[in-house]
Amino acid sequence: MSSSDTSLDTQKKRGTHEEVVRVSTGVRELDEATEGGIPRGSWVVVTGEPGTGKSILCMHFAWAGLKARDPVVYVTTEAEFRDVIRQARQFGMDFESYSIFDISSSREPGETPQIVVIDIFGLLKVARQMSEEQGEAGGRRFAILDIQTLVAAIRESYRILGVLREGGKGVTRHVRLVIDSLSAFWADKPAMARKYSYELKVAIHRENVTAYLVSQYAMTTKSTFGFGLEHIADGVFHLWMEDVERVGEVRRYLIIKKLRMTNHYRKAFKVEIVPGQGIKLLAVEDRG
Numbered sequence: 059m060s061s062s063d064t065s066l067d068t069q070k071k072r073g074t075h076e077e078v079v080r081v082s083t084g085v086r087e088l089d090e091a092t093e094g095g096i097p098r099g100s101w102v103v104v105t106g107e108p109g110t111g112k113s114i115l116c117m118h119f120a121w122a123g124l125k126a127r128d129p130v131v132y133v134t135t136e137a138e139f140r141d142v143i144r145q146a147r148q149f150g151m152d153f154e155s156y157s158i159f160d161i162s163s164s165r166e167p168g169e170t171p172q173i174v175v176i177d178i179f180g181l182l183k184v185a186r187q188m189s190e191e192q193g194e195a196g197g198r199r200f201a202i203l204d205i206q207t208l209v210a211a212i213r214e215s216y217r218i219l220g221v222l223r224e225g226g227k228g229v230t231r232h233v234r235l236v237i238d239s240l241s242a243f244w245a246d247k248p249a250m251a252r253k254y255s256y257e258l259k260v261a262i263h264r265e266n267v268t269a270y271l272v273s274q275y276a277m278t279t280k281s282t283f284g285f286g287l288e289h290i291a292d293g294v295f296h297l298w299m300e301d302v303e304r305v306g307e308v309r310r311y312l313i314i315k316k317l318r319m320t321n322h323y324r325k326a327f328k329v330e331i332v333p334g335q336g337i338k339l340l341a342v343e344d345r346g
């Protein structure tokens with residue numbers, strides 16, 4: 059112990075540590091690699107090629123939220139939510155044991171749900187409503203995959219969860235947001251990625267919202283599909299796979315490329331996807 063390690067110093071260290079409230083990722087090794095989880099209020103971008111485990115990583119994050127009694131907003135453009143439920147169940151996460159409200163539902167939620175789901179049908183419903191409202195004023199039409207449609211759907215979810223602050227600015231308690239994937243919103247106009255990500259962050263990001271945003275990774279350009287998302291992110295978890303033709307098997311990896319306010323692990327992990335458990339990370343040195 060050094061002579062400078064007085065009780066005052068120790069207290070200060072503890073003090074600075076306590077300023078950052080950490081949110082569990084739902085993956086034990088990832089929590090350990092991030093000093094206990096991601097800083098509350100972070101926007102973490104999950105990038106990677108198909109089949110590397112991005113969606114499953116999101117399920118763990120949402121599941122950890124439900125267990126911690128955090129309201130969850132889950133946007134899935136890739137699958138219907140019932141497919142998410144089915145996939146998650148294979149890893150021991152039973153989303154149906156919590157109250158789920160699907161935004162495409164025609165009924166109003168009875169009790170306040172713990173998770174609000176926005177899939178393609180939910181976005182379709184919101185886009186139609188917005189177009190009708192605008193239509194009366196001779197305005198524009200909104201598409202399912204318009205960023206404004208997404209923003210409106212997320213705001214509506216906050217309202218349903220009972221966390222939207224009066225005046226619509228901010229949320230009253232900690233919320234977890236998953237968007238799997240965001241690339242879908244600029245698939246046909248990648249040049250807009252940066253503008254759209256920024257718009258989304260301004261409209262949706264609040265101190266009390268911790269988010270996972272999935273971005274597909276274009277192997278050809280070695281960049282996330284449409285630049286932009288990584289720049290607005292507080293954290294980047296990047297996943298990839300070794301060339302299957304060369305190695306003759308699926309070998310997945312994850313690396314924490316950045317995470318603000320965190321002295322995070324800086325080497326790649328090997329990703330195992332284990333039936334009944336989900337994602338397990340192994341230090342690459344452990345590779346058998």
Ligand SMILES: Nc1ncnc2c1ncn2[C@@H]1O[C@H](COP(=O)(O)OP(=O)(O)OP(=O)(O)O)[C@@H](O)[C@H]1O
Nearest residue numbers: 107108109110111112113114115136148331332333
């Ligand atoms: N029950 C299971 N047991 C073991 N591995 C599984 C199981 N279910 C899925 N997997 C693995 O997980 C992979 C899918 O992971 P995931 O859906 O998270 O990928 P992704 O990165 O989201 O892909 P995409 O970009 O296509 O959406 C499958 O290809 C399979 O290898």
Ligand SMILES: [Mg+2]
Nearest residue numbers: 112113136238
């Ligand atoms: Mg996926």
